[in-house]
Amino acid sequence: MSLAFHINGVSLGHGDETVVRDLDLDIRPGEVLVVVGASGCGKSTLLRSLAGLLPVRGGALLADGAPITGPSPDRALVFQDDALLPWRSARRNVELPLAIRRVPRGERRRLADHWLAQVGLADHGDRRPGKLSGGMRQRVQLARTLAGEPKAILMDEPFGALDAQTRAAMQRLLVDVLRTTPATVVFITHDVDEALYLGDRVAVLGPEGVRTLIDVPEPRDPATRGTPVVRAAREEILRSLT
16 A cells, blocks of 8 residues: 655745745655755655644645644654664564554564565564664664555655665665555655666755656666666756756
């Protein structure tokens, strides 16, 4: 299952500041939409509003036709900070959304081990976060998110703090994992190449709303990164960012 989002005439902000006005955007069910933009343009604010953590200041923000009025297990938020509980093992961190849903203990363990295997951590379930690398902790966070079976995954620069090699590995892992879930994904990044690799579409966000919305040719295919059509898309995004 996946969610469709409808954003019509929405203004977003925090505190006394409005950072985006009159935002219009439809997010299709099951797509990967990547949002890029300058620092402070409202990318993270948009994601938190989609998660139900921040109310909009006007306009309509809908998930499958219903107004978003608060958090929901259907919409999972993934941060750059992995937010793992340090006193719980990797397995027990993944079990957390299942425990909240009162899934029986044996089934929780089975599902946690399944998702840890999916992210390449089958042999690390007993380790606590402090014994894992940054990339491994992000894998645990991804496994925990997927274990909750959300209809939408909202990712706020989840790989931004990783080194280049680990970041590339996490991008490839995410591509593989997305093949196993129908969830809608909204992914925030500053990296245009990452956006073009992961996204079905890329939205360039500015204070006045969406500046450019681009359909990505052959998303998630490394072989297309240097093709003329992808280079043209990259140049259009960069022009919209200036």
